[in-house]
Amino acid sequence: MSLSFAILGDGAWGTAVALLLAGRTDHRVALWSARAENGRILKDRRENVRLLPGVPIPQSVLLSTDIAEVVSGADLIIAAIPTVYLRATLKAVAGAVSPSLPVVSLAKGLEMGTFCRPTVILEEVLESRRLAVLSGPSHAEEVSRGLPATVVAASADPELALWIQRCFSTDRFRVYTSSDVVGVELAGALKNIMGIAAGIADGLALGDNAKSALLTRSLVEMARFGVALGAAHATFFGLAGLGDLITTCISPHGRNRHVGYRLGRGEKLAEILSGMSMVAEGIYTTRSVHAKAAQMGLDMPITTEVYRVLYEDKDPLTAVSDLMLRDPKHETSV
Amino acid sequence: MSLSFAILGDGAWGTAVALLLAGRTDHRVALWSARAENGRILKDRRENVRLLPGVPIPQSVLLSTDIAEVVSGADLIIAAIPTVYLRATLKAVAGAVSPSLPVVSLAKGLEMGTFCRPTVILEEVLESRRLAVLSGPSHAEEVSRGLPATVVAASADPELALWIQRCFSTDRFRVYTSSDVVGVELAGALKNIMGIAAGIADGLALGDNAKSALLTRSLVEMARFGVALGAAHATFFGLAGLGDLITTCISPHGRNRHVGYRLGRGEKLAEILSGMSMVAEGIYTTRSVHAKAAQMGLDMPITTEVYRVLYEDKDPLTAVSDLMLRDPKHETSV
DSSP: OOEEEEEEOOSHHHHHHHHHHHTSTTEEEEEEOSSHHHHHHHHHHTBOTTTSTTOBOOTTEEEESOHHHHHTTOSEEEEOOOHHHHHHHHHHHGGGSOTTSOEEEOOOSOOTTTOOOHHHHHHHHHOOOSEEEEESSOOHHHHHTTOOEEEEEEESSHHHHHHHHHHHOOSSEEEEEESOHHHHHHHHHHHHHHHHHHHHHHHTTOOHHHHHHHHHHHHHHHHHHHHHTTOOGGGGGSIIIIIHHHHHHHOTTOHHHHHHHHHHTTOOHHHHHHTOSSOOTHHHHHHHHHHHHHHHTOOOHHHHHHHHHHHSOOOHHHHHHHHHTSOOOBTTOO | OOEEEEEEOOSHHHHHHHHHHHTSTTEEEEEEOSSHHHHHHHHHHTBOTTTSTTOBOOTTEEEESOHHHHHTTOSEEEEOOOHHHHHHHHHHHGGGSOTTSOEEEOOOSOOTTTOOOHHHHHHHHHOOSSEEEEESSOOHHHHHTTOOEEEEEEESSHHHHHHHHHHHOOSSEEEEEESOHHHHHHHHHHHHHHHHHHHHHHHTTOOHHHHHHHHHHHHHHHHHHHHHTTOOGGGGGSIIIIIHHHHHHHOTTOHHHHHHHHHHTTOOHHHHHHTOSSOOTHHHHHHHHHHHHHHHTOOOHHHHHHHHHHHSOOOHHHHHHHHHTSOOOBTTOO
């Protein structure tokens, strides 16, 4: 039996997932563009010229700016809208999307002000009850070119997670299941703070030892925060945590790492931001998480130092020294 | 009160640790060369010309080939001898080393044939009872140049671990303590298998997504093996596990990663080995661990594929495909 997928959001990852799902002949895939201009270019060129240049979109993928057309007959809604635009975009289309449809979120981040995770926003706006999240190390550029990736599909509903696993799996795209939606979503947001920290270490040319230790301690800190908010500890050491953290911290293309790198080289945040066209989510996540951690009394040394560098003009090298000089600890202390 | 350290082994890491410890004026440091010729050059040049070129060894460090002179008055023995030479080297000097002295091992690996960990060899040959291991992401080249590193000191004796932490800690060298000697040592050996796997992925140009997923699943596999042999699960997600794994898999200088890279590019093992002057321990560790895992009935998919590529001439790309096509799983399954 054929399956229909409605992808909301024509960014790099939404487009890459459309290509991935369209690879199977029993799949019908529709991709919705929120902006009319983007939708027109996409349809004309059948290529995401700006974000995934050189990768053709097959004719079998329906490209449309008409939400009713896209969700018509859909078996699964795939929300591929950045967290920062998620609530407003969903509000505009909520009337067309049946609350009975299962929804999988591809968004990473936390809503500014409310601290909401993407699936919480989906539940609030679409009134969806069958929710999942797909996350892990998955640069769209690589997936769209057929390079292998391994991710995790998390849902409180085990049947939904297994169904998503079956829908998305190919010989180059491996999907594990999980029940920890909170953990998978928090990990996806927190790793961007650590991407900034890793960039600072690279900008200061601290070397591989320091970088590896930073990633290791980052993960302890991410897990500490997540567990305090109800996540499972193990999730942080899986694909959505460790896996995505590594990609974020080693890839030369990551925006958060890029911001950190330039801070490490001595530039000021305002200077860096004035020249960037895309958002580095970690800048805002750092502020939200730093405030939340303080409120909850959690020790988050790396987040604290990133916050001080970003918002209190602290010298990056001093921040690193302060991390190294804290009281010596027993490793397993969480 | 001043403290005396006797370092056995003048390799890159033994030398770097000598420099690290000699940085404090209340430390007396002696470095023992097993080979007369190496000892002579080291003393003449006051520089480890081959392994740490450009880093001078201060006059305060005693350089000697006389084991009695080196261990005289020592408060701590530091065994910096590669696992493959450890038993034979220790046998030659055991008479000069008091069994009552505490010993910290810097070796990574497992003894071929016996599957002994370095501290087991130290206990058997020196009859030492107060044993510890120092491990983590710590390229000697970086530590010797004063770049920051963070490691773990593990001992069944918590006082010894704390004492080593105090002795080694500086503003650039951060030491955590642990009680899990078995886990720290197994992690240090197992990560070399995964270094080969990461090299294969790089040689095949599989991208950052695949590499990050590989590291994540490597760690699950390392932990599964370690726990079956009595290690603590958490150790594998700490500095000696994850931290060292990352350095091994991202550094362009790692020998194990280098072997994997060339395999991934299509070269044969015999060809690669014929041109290498230094040992890539992972080649032997893969064989030992593969056999042990089979004997214990443990599922080690990555180790198995590395074994097949190394010893059964399996095509690396087929090995990767076979990893991607295994039955889909729930992520937390260990």
